Amino acid sequence: MSIQVWTYIMVGLSFGLYMTIAWLSRVKDTKGFYVAGGGVPPMANGAATAADWMSAASFISMAGLISFMGYTGCIYLLGWTGGYVLLALLLAPYLRKFGKFTVPDFVGDRYYSQVARIVALICAIFVSLTYVAGQMRGVGIVFSRFLQVDVNTGVIIGMIIVFFYAGLGGMKGITWTQVAQYCVLIVAFLIPAVAISMEITGNPIPQIGFGSTIVESGGTFLLDALDGLSTELGFDRYTEAFGPNSKSMIDVFAIAFTLMVGTAGLPHVIIRFYTVPSVKAARLSAGYALLFIAILYTTAPAVASFARYNMINTINDQPYADLQHEEEGRDHWMKNWEETGLIAWMDKNNDGVINYYHGSAFAGRPAYLTSMDQLAELQADSQADPDNAVLAATVAYLVDQTAAGNMDEEGMPRGTHGQRLVISNMTLDENGQPSTNELYVDRDIMVLANPEIADLPAWVIALVAAGGLAAALSTASGLLLVIASSISHDLYYRVINRKASEKSRLLLGRIMIGVAVCLAGYFGINPPGFVAQVVAFAFGLGASSFFPVILLGIFWKRATKQGAIMGMVVGIGFTMFYIIQTKFFGASWWFMDISPEGIGTVGMVFNFVTCVIVSLITPKPPQEIIDLVESVRIPRGAGAAVDH
Amino acid sequence: MQQDAMKNYWRTNVTYMIILLTIWALVSYVFGIFLVEPLNTIKLGGFPLGFWFAQQGAIYVFVCLIFIYYVLMSRLDKKYDVHE
Incomplete structure (x- = not known):
């Protein structure tokens, strides 16, 4: 069977699975809609969090990026995993005990202020929208590559599917489909990785093969060979840190830190910890989430090095006319992908x-x-x-x-x-x-063409397509739910109409998912030229707005509403200003040579400092807030998440 | 729960966090970034050690840290009788 037929089969099967799950887990109340009824087991929640977290970019682009960046690729590897340690130790258990639906809920209640709630709400919508715009485009691109449709048609197909299961099942539907999507995407990522590792190094475990010797070369380590090839071709050595063509130490640090703290501040990640039954489960669930993420994140750098080695070896210095596939009826991978312009x-x-x-x-x-x-x-x-x-x-x-x-x-x-x-x-x-x-x-080719470069069977290539789609859809649906709940719960129910009935709120939640899907679809079809760049900035904005005020809200009873509001405004304001100034108006990286991707670290520090200083000069928080903070610190009594 | 017991519980929790976060910073920022060049002179199989920490080792440690915290806190919750 051809690759195309296999692709339809694999994608069709996986979609059928998601739809069935969505139908089985449809919900009737807001609790099910926003926090999946608060009864998701920690391991399932871990898998769902991992799928929610790993976007099309993690699945398709990251290994490719690393293979061109070498050592410096660690900014993504460290940055997008280390945040879970912060989440598990500093935020998740306490937010779970607090037991409301959303991040603005926590900020609004802890800082006893509608203004703080609204500022947090605006930050949440802004962060999620920047993030989702890029995802929808990703969904479209993935569809168009694998199903041979136009990118815009791809975006529309993606919109319909996401609307179906997010609108029907809310958080519950999303959570259980994400569990299935995690399984699809991890299998799709691992099979080619294992096969290629076996082929190049003779070791089936990519994480070990990565540091082993190359079978053909008789004793040369893969990384040494790559270092040699890179130098020969005028690049920095593959394992070299801070080489002449790569980022400086301070910048590597700032970017990794921003991504870590940003992860811990992203509303669609935090909200996942409201869906588990207890504080203990929240801690455990963060552990599972990172374990599941780490399986992909430790494989990706191995794939990066295999792909780079394979690519250089199979085409550099080769006569183009000689590039023939050994098997009849299949073109050489380079000629196939030349058609796509990658x-x-x-x-x-x-x-x-x-x-x-x-x-x-x-x-x-x-x-x-x-x-x-x-x-x-x-x-x-x-x-x-x-x-x-x-x-x-x-x-x-x-x-x-x-x-x-x-x-x-x-x-x-x-x-x-x-x-x-x-x-x-x-x-x-x-x-x-x-x-x-x-x-x-194109960096994306490293994962997309990898199975072909390594000459794997057609069904593996099709599986990668299903995996890429799973990664893109799971992230988009999680983000859309955050946007919908921000508007229907935080804005409408908490700020505008406290008397709204359960039924009307659920309906509004569904309508808002529809609106958010359309909005995201619009950006997917008409991407503002800067979307790709902007996605990375969502982390800077998350790091500089939420992380400090949530952290201080839990660990420092003296933090006041004025401090939190000023902190958020200063943090996100500075970060946005720096990004816009350097990225769109061509200003130099004037703050300690830190790139706009890493500036969230500085914004976060400003947020902390502002919040502390302002808190110290404003009146203490009232006694009931101090009691609230004390109760949040004790696990006992965490009921299901409620919306009182 | 008694005020004193509550204070002790919280103090122990914070101590755990500080220790674990120190390890977190050590493997990622110190070994993986600040000291990567000197560590790269040491080889771990085919890996330069600093490079290994930055692209592999730190991530393994992160996963362990969360599970260790989970076990420590589950015990602590029981000891102070604040578990669910």
Whole structure:
């Protein structure tokens, strides 16, 4: 059977499973809708949290990112796991004991203030929206890659599915589907990883294979071989920290710290700990969540190194014309993925051999030549603008390559060696000559094409598709629920209409999921150009707004409402200002050379300091708040989460 | 619950947290980032040690820390009779 047929089977089966679960766990009350009735066992909640947490980006992009970053990839590995230790030790048990539905609930009650509640509410919506916009786009891309539909159609399919199970089952439906999604995604991630580890190092456990020797080379360690290849090709050594082309120590620290604290401050993660039956279960559940996450997160860096090694070995210095798949009826992976534009080759020196080197091959993503008329237009542009050396070099390449008159079945011009012709602006070196590197590689290809590179059977490739979709959908649904509950519970019920009936609140919750799905879908179809960058900033905003005030709310009885409000405003305000200033207005990284991705660490410190100082100069919190804080610290008496 | 017992319970809890979070910071920030270069001169199989902490070891330790905290606190809750 072909890859395509297998993909439909795998994706169809997994979706059928999610739908069945959603139908079986549909709910009738707000408690089921917001916190799954508060009775999810810790292990199941751990799996759901892990699926909620690991997005399409973790599944598809992270290993690829690491394989290009080497050591520096640890910012994601540490940053997106270490936060769970903070959650388990500092936040989850106490928030569970407190026992309300949402983060703004805690902030509003602990800081005895509607204003604090509303500020927290705005922060929650803002953080979740930035995050979900990127996810919906991810859902669309994953659908379009695997099901061969247009990205926008993919977004719409994703919207319908998420609406179906989130609207029907609320938190309960989401939780149980996420458990299933975790199983799908982890199996899909591990099978290719194990096979490739076995192939390269002879050890089936990727975490160990990663540090073992390469079978073919007789005793060279994989990482040593990679260090050597990287140096040869002009990159920093793979295991080298803070090399000339990578981030500085302070920046690595700041980014890892921001991601950790941001994790602990993300509303869709925190809300998961309201769904377990007790304080003890909340602690245990955080442990399971991290265990399940760690399975993927310790495999990913291994996959990164295998993929990098495999990629360099299978295509660098190889004649393009010789890239043939051994098996009949299947193309070489490079030629398959060349069609999608995720990998592209520009034979600048016309030797027919793929030369890979540090630096870009051409500007941006590849665009391909579709007709000879297009080439004529480019030639005319070039004649009209003779000083444009880049355009001249690009046109010269195209003219040279099309001279042989090669065409493919669709009538598109092909190069001398049969390659797709890239028309993007060629990169030149400082002498105005074409730069050495001829290869464009999208980081996502490292996971997506990995099973093909390692020559695994078609059903494995299809399984990766189902896994990618599981990862994207589980995260999107969790986020949508937070947005819906923020509006229907925190804003409507707690602020606007305290007398709303159970039934009308449940209905409003469902309507809000619909609204949130449409909003997220809108951003998925019309992504603001900066979405991809913005997702990373959700962590900075989470770190600088919620984490300090929740922490102080539990551990420092003296923290006052004025302190919390000022702290949140200063923290998120500074972080947003720095990000916008440096990212969109081109300001330099003026604060200790910290990149905008890491600035949440600084915002968080400002939040802490502001909250402490303002608290000390404002009147003490009332006695009932002090009693509340004391009761939160004792596990006994944690009933189910309630909404009194 | 008595005021004193409550204070002791909380103090022990905070002590556990400080110890565990110190280990948390040590394996990730100190071994994985600040001291990564000197540690990389030591080899653990095919791994430079600092690199291993940054991409593998710290994560294993994180998982252990949470389970250790769970066990310690379950005992403490029982001892002070505050468990559910």
